[in-house]
Amino acid sequence: MRELPPTAGMPLVWSDFFHAGERLEDGLSRFLSIPISAVLSSGTASLVVALETLKRLHPERKQVIIPGYTCPLVALAAAQAGLKIIVCDLLPDSIDLDPNQLRSLLNKETLAVIPAHLGGLPCDLTTVVKLARANGAKVIEDCAQALGATIKGRSIGLAGDIGIFSLTVGKGLSIYEGGFIIAREERMRAALYETLESMNLHATGAQYDYSFSTEELNMLGHLIGYRMLYNPAGLSIVYGDNLKKELKAGNVEAAIGDVFSREIAVRPVGELRKNIGASALKRLPQFLADNRARGLARAQKLSAYAERGLKILQPQQNTDGTWPFLMLLFEDEATCNQALDRLWTRGLGVTRLFASQINGYSYLADILPDNPVPNAASFARRCLTISNSVMVQDRDFDKILSAIEPLLKTVGQKQGDADLVSRT
Ligand SMILES: Cc1ncc(COP(=O)(O)O)c(C=O)c1O
Numbered sequence: 001m002r003e004l005p006p007t008a009g010m011p012l013v014w015s016d017f018f019h020a021g022e023r024l025e026d027g028l029s030r031f032l033s034i035p036i037s038a039v040l041s042s043g044t045a046s047l048v049v050a051l052e053t054l055k056r057l058h059p060e061r062k063q064v065i066i067p068g069y070t071c072p073l074v075a076l077a078a079a080q081a082g083l084k085i086i087v088c089d090l091l092p093d094s095i096d097l098d099p100n101q102l103r104s105l106l107n108k109e110t111l112a113v114i115p116a117h118l119g120g121l122p123c124d125l126t127t128v129v130k131l132a133r134a135n136g137a138k139v140i141e142d143c144a145q146a147l148g149a150t151i152k153g154r155s156i157g158l159a160g161d162i163g164i165f166s167l168t169v170g171k172g173l174s175i176y177e178g179g180f181i182i183a184r185e186e187r188m189r190a191a192l193y194e195t196l197e198s199m200n201l202h203a204t205g206a207q208y209d210y211s212f213s214t215e216e217l218n219m220l221g222h223l224i225g226y227r228m229l230y231n232p233a234g235l236s237i238v239y240g241d242n243l244k245k246e247l248k249a250g251n252v253e254a255a256i257g258d259v260f261s262r263e264i265a266v267r268p269v270g271e272l273r274k275n276i277g278a279s280a281l282k283r284l285p286q287f288l289a290d291n292r293a294r295g296l297a298r299a300q301k302l303s304a305y306a307e308r309g310l311k312i313l314q315p316q317q318n319t320d321g322t323w324p325f326l327m328l329l330f331e332d333e334a335t336c337n338q339a340l341d342r343l344w345t346r347g348l349g350v351t352r353l354f355a356s357q358i359n360g361y362s363y364l365a366d367i368l369p370d371n372p373v374p375n376a377a378s379f380a381r382r383c384l385t386i387s388n389s390v391m392v393q394d395r396d397f398d399k400i401l402s403a404i405e406p407l408l409k410t411v412g413q414k415q416g417d418a419d420l421v422s423r424t
Pocket residue numbers: 042043044045070071073074116118142144145165166167168177178179
């Protein structure tokens with residue numbers, strides 16, 4: 001009856017439900033030092049609006065380039081916007097797009113490149129932005145997993161042209177489902193505003209408060225559930241039981257939560273739910289500082305196994321991550337699978353981020369090309385994540401380490417030998 005969450009979401013407190021203060025848009029604008037263009041029903045909805053805006057600005061461009069390893073929702077948003085999806089591989093053992101492949105994929109049809117800051121870690125954008133600019137394409141930074149992460153002290157989402165964020169459950173700050181958009185340039189913000197108007201999404205204020213629509217009341221119910229059940233006992237019912245059931249049935253994609261419906265709802269968010277987020281936002285800076293300290297300390301502990309073939313993804317120079325979870329890369333798929341066999345159903349917050357490379361999901365086959373993306377595929381097969389939630393106590397983390405450690409090769413040993421040792 002104890003299940004730790006797979007990511008470090010910030011718990012709500014009851015007083016968040018009785019908030020009367022700053023609006024969420026204003027709070028987020030202050031937090032990120034940039035005006036927020038809109039709070040919408042999800043990060044995916046925000047991506048749809050971003051793509052619709054770019055389509056209007058560049059109707060002749062009809063392709064988007066997405067990373068070989070990212071959330072299936074990114075592909076679904078691009079498909080909903082009617083764009084042709086091109087898949088670009090990552091650099092080996094990295095969340096960065098492969099610049100050589102990106103260069104070869106960019107052309108005058110490219111509307112946007114969508115690099116992703118995964119696991120709270122900013123990816124490298126310098127080359128991506130340069131290459132996209134040279135081709136007249138835009139960069140939409142996928143910041144869904146990294147609200148609060150910075151590059152040279154500035155929020156992610158501002159090096160490219162548009163940044164989209166997620167406030168969906170499991171993210172640091174959550175209103176159960178939600179997302180928002182930022183844009184560095186005033187001109188782009190004006191273009192986004194026009195799209196929102198044309199989709200009837202920008203109306204706010206008393207006469208347009210959506211708080212009492214059916215969808216909003218449903219979301220509010222879920223948010224109350226989140227307040228009550230986002231703890232180890234509650235999570236065993238709403239998360240752990242299903243995880244175990246799906247894994248037992250061999251449905252890895254469903255177990256991870258990678259299966260989504262085709263239709264992306266693009267809606268505004270009611271004031272009531274936004275106010276709950278605005279109240280919780282006040283705790284976010286401290287929450288992220290604590291996450292960061294814990295994440296760095298645990299990454300440091302894990303990095304002792306580097307020589308034994310275990311890699312931990314770390315922030316790149318001049319960047320700060322938000323550490324929702326730690327991303328571990330094993331030397332080979334077999335060792336990663338063995339670690340998951342030992343840990344996945346133990347309620348310790350260990351799981352996979354995505355089930356496969358983006359064009360490995362059979363249910364997306366009709367919208368994605370099947371070009372090989374070997375680095376992304378290898379990343380997907382060798383990666384597991386350890387939750388960095390405050391609920392993962394030191395003794396839990398030690399249990400995870402003691403399950404993983406015997407699987408690793410000893411120094412100077414080949415991985416195959418370590419497999420033999422661990423099986424005996
Ligand atoms: C990398 C990435 N992009 C986009 C999204 C979509 O965000 P949302 O769930 O708010 O629609 C997610 C969601 O988890 C994500 O992980």
